[in-house]
Amino acid sequence: MSRIAEVRVTPILISDPPLLNLQGVHQPYTPRTIVEVITESGAVGLGETYGDTDYLKLAEAFGPRLVGAGLVVNDLLAAVTRCLSEVGAERVDNTVQAEGLRGSRTLGKIASSVASAFEVAIYDALGHELRLPVHALLGGKVRDAIEYSAYLFYRWAEHPEPDEPKDDWGAALDPEGVVAQAKRMAEDYGFSSFKLKGGVFEPAHEIAASRALAEAFPGQPVRLDPNGAWSVATSLEVAGALEGVLEYLEDPTTGTANMAEVAKKTSLPLATNMCVTAFDEIPEAFTADAVQVVLSDHHYWGGLRATQDLAAVCRTFGVGISMHSNTHLGISLAAMTQVAATIPGLRHACDTHRPWQTEDVITQPHTFSGGKIAVSDTPGLGVELDRDALAKLHNRWETSDARRRDDAAAMRRVHPDFTAPKFPRW
Numbered sequence: 001m002s003r004i005a006e007v008r009v010t011p012i013l014i015s016d017p018p019l020l021n022l023q024g025v026h027q028p029y030t031p032r033t034i035v036e037v038i039t040e041s042g043a044v045g046l047g048e049t050y051g052d053t054d055y056l057k058l059a060e061a062f063g064p065r066l067v068g069a070g071l072v073v074n075d076l077l078a079a080v081t082r083c084l085s086e087v088g089a090e091r092v093d094n095t096v097q098a099e100g101l102r103g104s105r106t107l108g109k110i111a112s113s114v115a116s117a118f119e120v121a122i123y124d125a126l127g128h129e130l131r132l133p134v135h136a137l138l139g140g141k142v143r144d145a146i147e148y149s150a151y152l153f154y155r156w157a158e159h160p161e162p163d164e165p166k167d168d169w170g171a172a173l174d175p176e177g178v179v180a181q182a183k184r185m186a187e188d189y190g191f192s193s194f195k196l197k198g199g200v201f202e203p204a205h206e207i208a209a210s211r212a213l214a215e216a217f218p219g220q221p222v223r224l225d226p227n228g229a230w231s232v233a234t235s236l237e238v239a240g241a242l243e244g245v246l247e248y249l250e251d252p253t254t255g256t257a258n259m260a261e262v263a264k265k266t267s268l269p270l271a272t273n274m275c276v277t278a279f280d281e282i283p284e285a286f287t288a289d290a291v292q293v294v295l296s297d298h299h300y301w302g303g304l305r306a307t308q309d310l311a312a313v314c315r316t317f318g319v320g321i322s323m324h325s326n327t328h329l330g331i332s333l334a335a336m337t338q339v340a341a342t343i344p345g346l347r348h349a350c351d352t353h354r355p356w357q358t359e360d361v362i363t364q365p366h367t368f369s370g371g372k373i374a375v376s377d378t379p380g381l382g383v384e385l386d387r388d389a390l391a392k393l394h395n396r397w398e399t400s401d402a403r404r405r406d407d408a409a410a411m412r413r414v415h416p417d418f419t420a421p422k423f424p425r426w
């Protein structure tokens, strides 16, 4: 078996529309890290993860350690974790909600997200070596296409500066705007499941938008995700108003104890990508029955195998599983699709930001048919790196000083007094 001959780690900046959330607004450009693992026989494996400085530094430090190694993924997370001290990532404050949209930020989460990019790249390279799709290496697919949901956002029509990236979606700042956005998502991509990113306006406004979606798409699943913006009391008010309307309510409040209190008093299933984002958070949450659906994310959990492990734990405890998405490109979408194909208990449409990302680093970006992406059976992830596109987006990174995602700072460009809210916001 061929060994790893070279590893490349390339930071890029990708354009992002002005999507609103509790923490502020998406910046015009957001960083990602692209990983290439090249074998002695010339197979190229691709991976993708967060590009903020802590992640990038760790990926750059770890990459060279793989040269000469076999295409082995077991123990990869431990190896990345051992590398943390080398890059000074111990500076990260475990107690700060530095990334409020994914719960507290910890060294373990940074290591898992970096390990995921290398794990995916190794699986991709192995797939090319063996002429097998990644799903076959993970035990084989149980479905031929993966259903994704329309990821709806309140948003501005455009970023504040004239030379910043533009699109033709227009503003969505009220229920009518949200429904119009959903209709276009349904028409252009065939989505029949809808998720609204909430926590932007007062709860009554977001209840109205959720109801408007349910009325516009009768019988089709609708979800609302305020990223923990609400107190327990507010969560229960919203849950009461939206029982029978939502498929599930995502992270209405922060912390396992609060989620458990809400869960006890509503028939709405609660989903999370905030209070259960790592294995050590599972025992407390599942014991307290705080969540009924865990939103997996191979970046959070440490890769594709870890996602399968998570699915097994969820199955054991009778907890549902779905899939979270953060801003991502086609390499990650391919990885999400390959692993989703191998999880028998996946019964909810997966989230994806894909329609909002107009740039990519693969030669043939994925297309949706009926809201689904076909599971590729070609070797590896089934995608090929577009080197010109990668070079262009890397050049943007080199010539810009944007180094981390900061939605609050982006919001302050328009509303100078804005600060990321303290929880609970309402």
Ligand SMILES: [Mg+2]
Pocket: 225, 227, 250, 251, 272, 273, 274, 324
């Ligand atoms: Mg969420």
